[in-house]
Amino acid sequence: MDFNYDKSIDDKWRKLWEEKKTYKFDKNSDKPKYYLLEMFSYPSGSKLHMGHWWNYSLPDSFGRMKRMQGYNVFQPVGFDAFGLPAENYAIKTGIHPKDSTQKNIETMEEQLKQLGATYDWDYEIKTNEEEYYKWTQWVFLKLYEKGLAYRKDAPVNYCPHCQTVLANEQASGGECERCHTKVEHKHLTQWFFKITDYAERLLDGLKDIDWPEKTKRIQTNWIGKNTGAKVVFDIEGHDEKIEVFTTRVDTLMGVTYVVLAPENKLVDIITTPQQKEVVEKYRQDVLHLSEIDRTSTVREKTGAFTGAYAIHPLTKTHVPVYISDYVLESYGTGAVMAVPAHDERDYAFANKFGLEIKRVIKNPNGDETLPFTDAGVLVNSGEFDGLSSQDAKEKIVKKLESKGAGEKTTTYRLRDWLVSRQRYWGAPIPVVYCEHCGIVPVPESELPVRLPYNVDFKPTGKSPLYYCDEFVNTTCPKCHGKAKRETDTLDTFVCSSWYYLRYLDPHNSKMPFDKKVTDKFMPVDKYVGGVEHAAMHLLYSRFVYKALSDMGYVSGQEPFKSLIHQGTILGADGQKMSKSLGNTVSADEYVAKFGSDVFRTYLGFGFSYTEGGPWSDDGILAINKFFQKIAKVFENFYNLKENDNKNIDEELEVWLNKTIKSVTADMENFQFNTSIARLMELTSAIAKYQQNNQINYSQEKYTVEAYAKLLAPLMPHYMEDVWQKLGHSASIFDESWPTYDEAKTLTKNVEIAIQVNGQIRARINIPADSGEDDMKKFALETETVQKYIDGKTIRKIICIKNRLVNIVI
RNA sequence: GCUGGUGUGGCGAAAUGGCAGACGCACGGGACUCAAAAUCCCGCGAGGGCAACUUCAUGUGGGUUCGACUCCCACCACCAGCACCA
Numbered sequence: 048m049d050f051n052y053d054k055s056i057d058d059k060w061r062k063l064w065e066e067k068k069t070y071k072f073d074k075n076s077d078k079p080k081y082y083l084l085e086m087f088s089y090p091s092g093s094k095l096h097m098g099h100w101w102n103y104s105l106p107d108s109f110g111r112m113k114r115m116q117g118y119n120v121f122q123p124v125g126f127d128a129f130g131l132p133a134e135n136y137a138i139k140t141g142i143h144p145k146d147s148t149q150k151n152i153e154t155m156e157e158q159l160k161q162l163g164a165t166y167d168w169d170y171e172i173k174t175n176e177e178e179y180y181k182w183t184q185w186v187f188l189k190l191y192e193k194g195l196a197y198r199k200d201a202p203v204n205y206c207p208h209c210q211t212v213l214a215n216e217q218a219s220g221g222e223c224e225r226c227h228t229k230v231e232h233k234h235l236t237q238w239f240f241k242i243t244d245y246a247e248r249l250l251d252g253l254k255d256i257d258w259p260e261k262t263k264r265i266q267t268n269w270i271g272k273n274t275g276a277k278v279v280f281d282i283e284g285h286d287e288k289i290e291v292f293t294t295r296v297d298t299l300m301g302v303t304y305v306v307l308a309p310e311n312k313l314v315d316i317i318t319t320p321q322q323k324e325v326v327e328k329y330r331q332d333v334l335h336l337s338e339i340d341r342t343s344t345v346r347e348k349t350g351a352f353t354g355a356y357a358i359h360p361l362t363k364t365h366v367p368v369y370i371s372d373y374v375l376e377s378y379g380t381g382a383v384m385a386v387p388a389h390d391e392r393d394y395a396f397a398n399k400f401g402l403e404i405k406r407v408i409k410n411p412n413g414d415e416t417l418p419f420t421d422a423g424v425l426v427n428s429g430e431f432d433g434l435s436s437q438d439a440k441e442k443i444v445k446k447l448e449s450k451g452a453g454e455k456t457t458t459y460r461l462r463d464w465l466v467s468r469q470r471y472w473g474a475p476i477p478v479v480y481c482e483h484c485g486i487v488p489v490p491e492s493e494l495p496v497r498l499p500y501n502v503d504f505k506p507t508g509k510s511p512l513y514y515c516d517e518f519v520n521t522t523c524p525k526c527h528g529k530a531k532r533e534t535d536t537l538d539t540f541v542c543s544s545w546y547y548l549r550y551l552d553p554h555n556s557k558m559p560f561d562k563k564v565t566d567k568f569m570p571v572d573k574y575v576g577g578v579e580h581a582a583m584h585l586l587y588s589r590f591v592y593k594a595l596s597d598m599g600y601v602s603g604q605e606p607f608k609s610l611i612h613q614g615t616i617l618g619a620d621g622q623k624m625s626k627s628l629g630n631t632v633s634a635d636e637y638v639a640k641f642g643s644d645v646f647r648t649y650l651g652f653g654f655s656y657t658e659g660g661p662w663s664d665d666g667i668l669a670i671n672k673f674f675q676k677i678a679k680v681f682e683n684f685y686n687l688k689e690n691d692n693k694n695i696d697e698e699l700e701v702w703l704n705k706t707i708k709s710v711t712a713d714m715e716n717f718q719f720n721t722s723i724a725r726l727m728e729l730t731s732a733i734a735k736y737q738q739n740n741q742i743n744y745s746q747e748k749y750t751v752e753a754y755a756k757l758l759a760p761l762m763p764h765y766m767e768d769v770w771q772k773l774g775h776s777a778s779i780f781d782e783s784w785p786t787y788d789e790a791k792t793l794t795k796n797v798e799i800a801i802q803v804n805g806q807i808r809a810r811i812n813i814p815a816d817s818g819e820d821d822m823k824k825f826a827l828e829t830e831t832v833q834k835y836i837d838g839k840t841i842r843k844i845i846c847i848k849n850r851l852v853n854i855v856i
Numbered sequence: 857g858c859u860g861g862u863g864u865g866g867c868g869a870a871a872u873g874g875c876a877g878a879c880g881c882a883c884g885g886g887a888c889u890c891a892a893a894a895u896c897c898c899g900c901g902a903g904g905g906c907a908a909c910u911u912c913a914u915g916u917g918g919g920u921u922c923g924a925c926u927c928c929c930a931c932c933a934c935c936a937g938c939a940c941c942a
Contacts, residue, residue: 052880143931264860265937273941282883293942306942343940373940383942392940460941581937652880653868666868667883673880675895719871724879805923849876855922 052674054642057764063419064767067199072167074551074564081118083110084547084607084671086584087125087172088575089536090151095158097624097662100634104647105613105656105719106575107164111760112714114165115784122165125172126152127675129180129539131209134472136502136835144472145500150519162762163643172553175543179549180474181495182559184544186591187477191488196466197239198486203465204613205233205492211469212237232334238476238535239463241589246459246643248268248604249589257609265581265856271460276444278384278453280305280357283315283365289357292379292458296447297439298386300428301407303397306350306355306366306383308376309333317368319354326351327372333372340828341372343828348373348396360452361443362429371396379458380600387418387479394418399761408436464587466538471502471511473536479537481530490524510534543584543589547571547606559600566602572782574607577615611717614659616650621661632662637688638769644762651719673723674765676730677758681769683737684751689744696739696746701794702732703750707787710757719761724757753785765829792848801826802853803835819846 064070076480083494085106086445088099107122114120145633152173155455159166172179204213206223211749212235213223217371223230242249250270253263275294279580281287289305307314309330329351333341351372357368373392374383387397387404394417397404408415408423415841422436431439443825447453475496477489499518500510512518513533523530545559552560576584585607592606617623618630625631637646649670654660706729713722733750736742759779772781793815801809811832813822823844825831832854839856846852 055895169882261860261937268859271938271941275942295942341940346940371940373942375941378941385942390942392942395940419879458941460938578936655869658862660868663868663881669880720868721879724870779924798875802875802923805921810875843922845874850874851923853922854872 050243051676052642052645052671052765053432056768057161057163057642057644060764060767061160062480067778069780070165070167072170073283074121074567076119078117078119081113081573082547082549082571083113083120083122083573084571084575085122085124086580087127087131087543087546088155088572089130090126090128090148090155092136092147092151092154093812094154094288094633094635095162096707097632099158100162101448101616101659102575102577102613103159103164103369103648104162104643105651105717106573106789107162108647108651108719108760108763109573109714109717110165111763112711112784113782114780115756115759115782117783120165121170121551123170123172124159124164124166124168125170125175125356125387125441125546125550125553126155127539127543127546128173128175129473129536130153131211131470131472133469134504135209137472138506140197141504143500148472161638161643164649170550170553172546174474174539174546175472177497178554178556179493180498180542182549183474183537183545184477184494185491185559186541186545187594188476188488188491188494188539189245189598189600189605190240190591191478191600193594195244195399196238198238199243200234200236201239201465203233203235203237204631205235210508212465212467220665229793237465237467238478238533239465240465240541240590242587243461244458244592245590246272246461247457248593249461249586252589252593252605256278256605256607258607259578259610259612260610262578262581262585262610266586269461269586272457274455275359275379275455276440276447276453277456278447279360280384281360281820282313282360282368283356285317285355286581287313287316289368291382291384292456293384295386295436295440295605296453296484297388297422297431297436299361299384299443300382300425300431301364301388301405302359303387303403303405304385306367306369306371306374306385306393306396307353307442308381309370310374311370311381312372313382314353314370317353317355322352322354325352329370335370337848348392348399349397351398357855359724360447360450365673368438369400369403377462378460379801380508389418389420391418391420397450406649412512417456431486443842453777464538464540464590466541469508470536471498471504473539474542475512475518475536476533478533479521479523479530481526481528483528484523484525487523487525487530491525510536512536529545540584540587543592545586547588548595548601554608556639562600562602568601568602570606570608572608574610575613576610578612585707593849597688612657613656614655614793616654616659617661619662624662637664637667641671642764643669644765645674647675648761652723654720656680656719670811673730674762675729676734677765680730680737680751680754681772683734684747685772687742687744687747690742692741692743694741694743695740696736696743698794699732699746699750700734700791702729702823703753704787704789704791705793707753707757707785708772708792711784711787722760725763728759729754735795755779756782756785797849800851801829801832802851803832805853808832817848822846826854 085102085282100540110120110122112337133148135148137144154640177708187196205212206228208226208228210225229293250272253266273294276296277293278291278293280289339577350369353368355368356365365699387392387393388406389408407425407427408419409426410419410423425431425434425439431442434442466673475498477494477496479487479489481487499515502515504511519530519534521530548560548565555561588606592602620630621627622630628751649667652670653666706725709725710722755769765777795815796811796812797815798812800807809829811825811829813825836854836856841856844856
């Protein structure tokens with residue numbers, strides 16, 4: 048294969064675009080705005096990989112179409128530059144994170160330019176720069192002022208390998224998201240964001256946004272709203288009370304014991320002297336369990352008796368109080384009422400500890416097996432006998448309310464967002480600890496709290512900043528006495544939770560962003576990124592946006608109006624591409640061989656954008672060939688002399704109109720593969736027409752120009768060049784997107800199918816848009832149809848315009 | 857376990873409930889050529905038939921409908937998210 052696409056065209060146009068500032072973003076334009084955003088990247092050391100190309104090139108094509116459709120498209124680029132890899136690299140090599148990050152960014156910038164995207168580099172942001180993280184700290188301070196950032200001693204997920212605390216979201220499954228080391232439990236004093244305050248609104252807002260259902264479901268599950276009841280148990284011999292949360296208050300009369308989480312504060316108070324030793328031993332055992340072991344569903348139930356008894360709020364029966372690690376301190380109230388007859392966990396526990404099992408719900412089908420966890424009819428429940436589970440829930444809650452012993456309530460699985468990291472390469476938390484004043488936020492005027500350059504990166508479990516005296520020792524902004532700085536840094540997800548705002552006003556030194564600008568351009572109209580961020584970045588950003596909105600800094604409730612997840616391009620073996628599997632494929636190689644336009648078009652053609660798939664370059668030669676055919680079409684036109692032939696070729700006209708229609712619709716939906724298929728058809732149609740001698744010059748000119756515009760988003764360098772050769776001096780991307788005439792999307796005659804009882808029996812050509820009567824007539828006249836209907840009674844004839852006729856006999 | 861998603865030729869894949877397999881790859885045949893490459897044309901789900909044609913086909917089994925890849929129910933397989941969440 049020796050095409051021939053001249054790659055110097057790419058270089059030529061990249062240079063010209065830069066010189067002419069073709070992609071200069073004008074925030075004052077009065078065209079309608081379109082904010083197109085791809086999730087920014089972490090600046091890793093290697094060159095742009097397939098995933099980057101996939102994530103950035105095709106959305107750029109989409110953006111180019113939008114631009115041609117008359118929108119003022121804002122499509123920025125930048126780097127999520129803080130984070131662990133750079134620091135781990137520093138520990139290994141001694142190269143400072145700032146230096147390695149800077150170098151990596153430079154490499155990636157060069158590479159991104161190769162892509163030929165419409166970025167305006169004046170709007171680039173790098174989250175590790177003071178100019179940016181100063182305002183990340185500002186976001187922290189605002190949340191703090193609003194009571195949404197707080198410090199507490201908490202059991203945290205700790206990764207012994209990365210030597211840092213992890214957010215709940217980064218430790219799911221009991222493993223460190225990054226290195227898959229088993230996460231340990233530690234008690235540390237940490238900063239949290241109160242995302243739980245927004246649980247309901249985060250759930251509610253999902254209704255109004257155009258996001259994939261899958262993603263909404265992940266967030267919904269993660270927030271985990273659950274409605275039920277709070278029930279209060281008195282404790283024998285104590286003033287304290289035990290509050291439990293249950294979704295099955297209908298089973299209240301079946302409670303035979305109560306279980307507290309081992310960490311529950313009541314445990315110390317209520318444990319009897321005789322049981323102290325057992326209880327303490329159990330608590331120690333639990334503490335040493337890894338997250339994985341503790342949450343394993345197959346592990347046998349364990350626990351200890353506290354010696355205390357709780358008093359049932361309705362029956363006044365005294366039931367024993369246990370502790371067990373199957374009750375989680377962080378969910379609900381950290382205590383449950385145990386109904387072994389109707390809950391599998393309680394059942395297993397009761398069996399192990401020889402506790403009473405009392406059936407209070409009858410299985411409607413008469414089955415006596417326990418545990419029975421579905422709804423049914425109440426028995427052994429005194430005044431509630433005979434009620435359905437549903438009715439009983441209402442009645443029992445009412446009864447509890449009247450006694451002040453319970454109420455309807457809602458809980459969420461969502462936990463507060465842990466933002467402290469015992470790491471160097473992040474934005475310092477802008478707080479000092481003063482001997483007199485306690486926790487003092489650094490005033491806005493003193494931001495940024497600068498990250499010092501000279502630190503020792505040895506991993507100790509504490510932030511390297513902890514050992515940096517010049518950083519730690521400071522004076523209190525309030526009383527000017529001696530104070531120490533917080534040495535933890537912010538989770539990088541804090542940086543990325545508001546970057547879409549800074550993009551719009553990246554060099555503002557007075558404020559994080561100008562509301563006049565963000566009001567004009569927010570929300571993001573189309574956000575493109577991986578689904579792996581569904582329960583993290585995408586949730587955090589929504590939270591931060593809502594909080595900023597509540598404080599009046601931004602308008603609206605949701606930052607990302609419409610979201611698309613790009614699929615993943617896997618290695619040829621169907622596994623995720625990774626260096627260790629040796630299945631990575633370099634984009635560079637292909638770009639060097641075929642040029643970036645061919646490569647981009649191939650990516651668009653070979654895979655579904657939202658699904659991705661295993662890498663294969665089987666079709667790339669076909670795209671190369673496609674470019675060749677395109678070249679020929681334009682060559683033919685350049686050689687065509689103006690003529691006075693007046694014959695309009697209607698077939699070509701139809702081809703063009705229907706291609707414009709479907710390409711526009713498919714590109715809009717990120718269906719690049721079908722757009723390209725339609726463009727291939729149009730290419731063949733034009734080529735065929737050009738072989739014909741009856742050529743009308745102005746029709747062909749019109750056709751090839753529209754054709755160039757349709758191709759332009761996918762092969763920007765090439766079509767820009769063609770456009771110039773066609774005699775235009777302006778950029779093709781300043782031209783308007785072709786429009787079509789619906790009436791011209793159909794040929795004069797269409798082929799329709801004729802079915803008899805749903806089976807296709809014939810195909811006939813009839814005039815387009817024939818009415819039902821004509822369709823019936825044509826169908827019944829058809830010879831091959833006759834033999835199927837001969838002598839039969841026709842019960843019904845169904846006609847679908849331009850498609851088919853179905854005769855039911 | 858729970859909740860989703862996916863399942864279509866040899867392969868990548870298309871199909872507002874309306875002609876399944878668009879567009880490509882691979883393959884086969886032909887034209888051009890001394891020959892090859894490139895290019896162009898034709899064929900290409902499976903079975904049966906010289907043929908016109910015909911039967912069967914969208915994971916499996918049912919259902920709704922004049923008509924189902926598409927909607928409903930059950931099942932199987934794979935993938936993903938969550939998982940002792942009371």
